[in-house]
Amino acid sequence: MITLFFITSHHSEERPPTSTEMPSQKSFRTKRILAKAGRQNRPIPQWFRLKTDTKIQYNAKRRHWRRTKLNI
Numbered sequence: 001m002i003t004l005f006f007i008t009s010h011h012s013e014e015r016p017p018t019s020t021e022m023p024s025q026k027s028f029r030t031k032r033i034l035a036k037a038g039r040q041n042r043p044i045p046q047w048f049r050l051k052t053d054t055k056i057q058y059n060a061k062r063r064h065w066r067r068t069k070l071n072i
Helices: 028-040
Strands: none
C-alpha cells in the first residue's frame, strides 16, 4: 500500500504586508513615524550617565533594525 502525503506551502496563503515590503514611495505619515523611531533609537548621552543621582545606565528601548520591527 502506498500512502501519499501532500505538503502544503504556507507561502500561498494571503498574509498582510510586512515592513520588509515597504514601498519606496512612502506617505508622509509613514515617513514621519520612521523618523521618530530613528530619533528614539539612540544611546543615552554620556553626560547623563555621569550624573550622580541617576540609575539609568543604558537605553532599555533600543531597537535593532533586523531583530525588532516597527509593525507599521
